[in-house]
Amino acid sequence: MLIELSIRHFAIIEELTVQFEKGLTVLTGETGAGKSIIIDAIGLLLGGRGSSEFVRYGEKRAEIEGLFIVGDTHPGIKKAIEYGIDVQDSMFILRRNITSQGKTICRVNGKLVTLAILREIGQALVDIHGQHEHQTLMHAEQHISMLDGFAQNKLSSALIEYQGLFRRARQLQKQLLSLSKNEQEMAQKIDLFQYQLQEIEQANLQPNEDHLLSQERHKLAHSEKLFSHLQDGYSSLYGEGRGLDFLSTTVSHLEEATTIDEELKDLFESVSNSYYLLEEAAFTLRDRVEQIEFDPSRLEFIESRLHDIQRLKRKYGSTVDEILEHAAVVEEELDSIIHKDDRISKLQEEIDGLWKDLLVEAKGLTEIRKQAAIELTDAIHKQLRSLYMEKTTFDVRVLEKSTSKYSPTIDGKVIPFSHDGIDLIEFYLSTNPGEPMKPLSKVASGGEISRIMLAIKSIFSNQQGVTSVIFDEVDTGVSGRVAQAIAEKIHGISLGSQVLCITHLPQVAAMADSHLYIQKAEENKRVKTSVKILTTEEKITEIARMISGVEITDLTLEHAKELLELAEKLKQPV
Template sequence: MLVELSIKHFAIIDQLTVPFQKGLTVITGETGAGKSIIIDAIGLLLGGRGSADYVRYGEQRAEIEGLFHVEEGNRALEKAKDLGIDVSDQMFILRRDITTQGKSICRINGKMVTIAILREIGQTLVDIHGQHEHQSLMQPEHHMHLLDEYAGVLLKRTRLEYQELYKKALQLQQQVVRFSTNEQEMAQKVDLYQFQLNEIEQAQLEPLEDERLLEERHKLQHSEKLFSLLQDSYQSLFGENRGLDFLANATAHLEEAATIDKELSALHENVSNSFYLLEEAAFTLRNQMELIEFDPARLEVVESRLHELTQLKRKYGSTVEEMMEYAARIEEELDSLVHKDDRLSELIADLEAAWKDLYVEAQTLTKLRKEAAHKLKKAIHSQLRSLYMEKTEFDVSIQPRVGTKDSPIIDGQAVAFNEGGMDEIEFYLSTNPGEPLKPLAKVASGGEISRIMLAIKSIFSHQEGITSVIFDEVDTGVSGRVAQAIAEKIHRISEDSQVLCITHLPQVAAMADTHLYISKHEEDQRVRTSVNALTKGEKVNEIARMISGVEVTDLTKQHANELLQLAETLKV
């Protein structure tokens, strides 16, 4: 849900912070007070088209910031994770600054992002619906997702199984295409791989060989210095009047001292042990000196081998292990190319089998969707009847996608698969008896579209996973019993998603859990906008104003009270 919205230097708004609550929040006020400007600000925060015209006159930039909280499992969290955005506390802070040069700076949880990413995340958080702005429900490409979500767990599990098969089929298809390239290209690959494999095999590589040779070269290059250092160390320890000689003398003295003072026995033992350790070290030094070779010929061999390995590394890998792995890969590839025809026949057979398995799974998807579409049709008709649109017909068109010459042929027909199956799904409507069903986006207008969208959103608000739904004057063109039905429907949607609603209908305002009043006033010869949450008494006056339009009378206040009492009854 949208927890708080902060707006600064945006249009006629100087500075404004609005906290929001769960349930249905109604926003009312005089025309021009800034109600729709707040919705425009939210739209920009969600990645809408920006303009320097939005910056308040005399300021350098407009700043919009919104705090959102989402429940565990919300798809916005998955998207954020994919984009590397930290949302460990399930909170999103979206921010957008627009400069007077028209440039936008976008951030999510402090991380700078592109407008496209802001839009991608924003569309999972809020759905804005105005009389002429239909968003997701009016987009045919979104209808399959809605129907699948409505269908439930069985279809979702079937779709996941289908997608695994689809991925496998695509991989096989790519392999078939690769093996079906022209003969000249294949022959060139065979020659290249054969040359590379021979070159690597002739080098007779050994694991970690380069590291061992580098170490050996280092020793050979510094053999004289190494011998000199070891010799000096040995001579410092072994010989007359050398280290061990003095240590032996100290040991003998301490041994005699320990006969006088037994507390020196431990010290004598330590010095004695040190003598034997150093004596053993001296013998090791002597052995190491005997092993050192002054061998320029061996150094030349090592240098030559390292040079050979360096040349190979430029072609086949940065280490000996990588080169050996590369050789194993091209050996396998070479075998496949040499036996191309056999391998291609196997791949084609595997691909044909994969397409058939995919077709069976796609048919299951289609069957489940048709069952779900039948139930959805009944549910939508029930919603439309409650909005006094008994004559309106709703249907879900499920048609096979049109295949092309490149599509797989199954049972003599070209089948066009994609990640969702082989179906084209679109919602259709007919608002008048005798009129044919037409795509949802092309049928409704005016007051009709408000009711149609509310009917559909009543079904899909939970399935869409949207945390907040905004209705911007969707009640235009309706009144009477239809207005009351719309009010009840909007409140029903708010039980599954937070709803913000700009309205001119007193019936809708009466159903509000929170009622915000927007007003504007002049200060220092500039217009300023303010937002206030109305108390119960203030609600009565505002709804009375909405009823009368001009003058608030005792009768309109009485009517407003009746609407509020009716609303409380309907909420139970």
Template sequence: MLNELSIKNFAIIESLAVSFRKGLTVLTGETGAGKSIIIDAINLLVGGRGSAEFVRHGEEKAEIEGLFYIENGHPCFLKMQEFGIDIEEGTIILRRDISVSGKSVCRINGKLITISTLREIGSSLIDIHGQHEHQELMDETKHLMLLDTYAASELAPVFKEYEGLYRTYTQTQKKLMNLTENEQQMAHRLDLLTFQHQEIINANLQKNEDDELLEERKRLGNFERIFESIQTGYTALKGEQKGLDWLGEVMGHMEEAASLDPEYADISESVSNSFYILEDVASRLRNSLDYLEYDPERLNSIEARLNEINSLKRKYGKSVDEILEYAAKIEEELETLQNKETHIDMLEKELLSIKKDLLVEANELSSLRKKAAIRLTDDIHQELKELYMEKTIFEVRFNSDEDNISKAGMDNVEFYISTNPGEPLKPLSKIVSGGELSRMMLALKSIFSKHQGVTSIIFDEVDTGVSGRVAQAIAEKISSVSAGSQVLCISHMPQVAAMSDTHLYIAKAIHDGRTSTTVTPLETQDKIKEIARMISGTEITDLTKKHAKELLKLAQKVKNKR
């Protein structure tokens, strides 16, 4: 849920920090006080379109920051991992700065990100719905996804099988397409691969050859220094009055000492061992000097071979091993191109076989969806009945085409409704009545919010155009949605305000000739006054206060029944 929101220099807001809780939070206040500006700030925080006009006059930038708490298993975790963003103790901090030039700087948990990344992650945290902001529910291209979300548990096993087959199907399709494309392109491809393959074969490369040649070149390049070092070392050990002579003299003296006193036996033995070890070293150095021979032609040969290998590396891989792997890969493709007709025939048969299996899974998926659509229809009719739209007919329409299979199956789905008896069913996106739209959206939200995993839902004046018992029904429905998630709601309806778990009063204040917005959490008495103001419009009377108290009592009874 959204726990804390900080806004600085945004529109008429100079500096504002608001804490939010679980359940239903209602924001009320006079028109123009800044209620919608707060929602605009949240919308920008989760990736909405920014503009320099949002920056408070006279300031360099607007700053918006939000603290969210999410539970393990929330869809946001996978998205954060995908973008390499760490989550500590279920905490997510979104931040967005907008400069006077209109440029945005976005961060999640301190990491700089793009606006598209912010939007993708933000969409899983907050769902903002306004009177004319249809989002997924009013977008017919998203209806299939919503139905699948509703029936996720039943569809999951079939979906897994279908998606695996679909991947194989598209891969086989791509192979077939590559073989049946333009003949001239195929001929050019065959010539190119033949040349490349022959060039690599002619080079007669050996595994790790480049590394071995580099080592040998290094030895030959340092021949003089190596020879001089070995010769100097040998001379220091072997010769009159050199290392071994002196060590031999030490060995003789220590043997004499050990024969006179056993206490020196260990030292004598160590000196003897050292003498014989160094004598062996001197012999090996002598052999090395005998066999060391400088071959400038070999060095030239190595340089030429390395140049040839480097030329191949620039074309086919970073190492000899990669070049050989590339050769094996194009050899397989060459075989396919040279025997194209045989492979085309084989792939066509394979594609038909896969499609047959794919259609079985697609039909099973479609069958499960249609059963889920019946349950969804019943659920929505029940929700609409509670919102006094019992005569409304809702229908999930399928357009299934076995010849037009996609990653989602063979179904296209669209929601249709008829709000008046005798009227034909029309696409949900064609609803124009404000009151009907509000109730339809609430009915759908109350069902889908349980399946979408969105942390917070925001309703921005979705109660416009309703009154009386419908207003009370909408208030109760918004409250019921908040039971499963956090809901923030801007409202001018006293019934909705009465159902709130937290009531925030938004007002404008003038300091030093500048307008700013303030937010005040209302306790019981202040809440009564504000609801009374919403009822009467201007003058608050004892009667409107009494009515406000009755609304609060009624709201508490409704909540107690859950």
């Protein structure tokens, strides 16, 4: 659950820290006070799309931080471990900063992460349901993700298997399309590849040749200076009156000294060893001096060779090794084109086999979805009855997608493969007895959509394992006994998950375990949002305001008390 949320310099919020409790927490307040802004901040903390417009005017950055506590087996912990994020005591601290230039910095438990990782972990912690989500019900292409989410335990492994085969088939299709291009283009490619390969092969390049030649050129270009230094070094060591001559005398004196003082033996051996090491070094210097020769023709050859290599680098790679790699790729492509008929035949055979395997996997997905559709339909009917939609008939239909030009033909039938199978899932609805079932988008009103979405959320909240569910004014377009039913439904969800709910319905507010009042005030000619935890008496006053709209009367106060008393009775376990 979300334990604490801190917001700084975000929209009209200067600085705000809110602590949340278990169960149902409602946020109420006048329009424009900042209720939805708090939910927007949570959305950004969970990886939502950011913008510099969220930064409070005159500030350098907006800062959002949230503390979450989850169960020991929560899937978010597994995701965090996969990304090398340390999780202690099942706690998550999510932090996101957005600068006035629009840059974003994300951290999970102190570790810098990408926005994608923040989003992946955040979505495992909180499910935010806002008014815009009603629109997902109005688009049939979104329904398959809802059904798959409902059936994820049975469907997940089969869908992963199918998608792996589908990606492979599409990859091979692209290769086949590339090989099947017109003959003129293929002939041009053959000429180009043959020219490139011939040019590289004629150069007879050796691995790392450019680096080795550059080193040799450097030595040849400075051979006179190298000769001078080595010769002077040798002369300083070897010869009469030179370094080794003096050191030899020192060794002789120390040898005589050890006959008098045995404690000088170690010093004698050290100097003696140094003498022999230096003598060996002098002989090495002499040999190197004798090996040095200035070879203008060799230097000229190296310069020419490096020039040729540089010319090839401009075409095929920044190093000799990259040029050789390019040659290997070109040779493989050339062989593929020259023998393209054989390659096309093999590819087509492999693709045909994959399509048949895919069809088996797709039919398996369809069977799982059909069974899940029956179960989801039954579950939604139960939820709708508790929301006073008992005369509504709901149906999850598993249909076949329409074909496209890329759809293959198997045994004379065109199969509409796509990333998620061959199925089209669509929700159908009949709101009154005797009326035919029609696509939900064509018959549902705003209030009905709200209740259907709430029914789906009630089902999914028990399956998805999220620690918190947030409802942002999902009670739009309802009133009366329906409003009371929605209030009871939202409270029912809060028994299994922490629920935060922005509402304008007094019935929902009355069911709250914790009531936060959002208000704004002008301070130093700037608007500032604050949050207050309401006492029981303050709850009564706020609910009365929600009932009356403007003027609070004794009657509305009594009505508010009755709502709270009714809510307390409803919340008692049966």
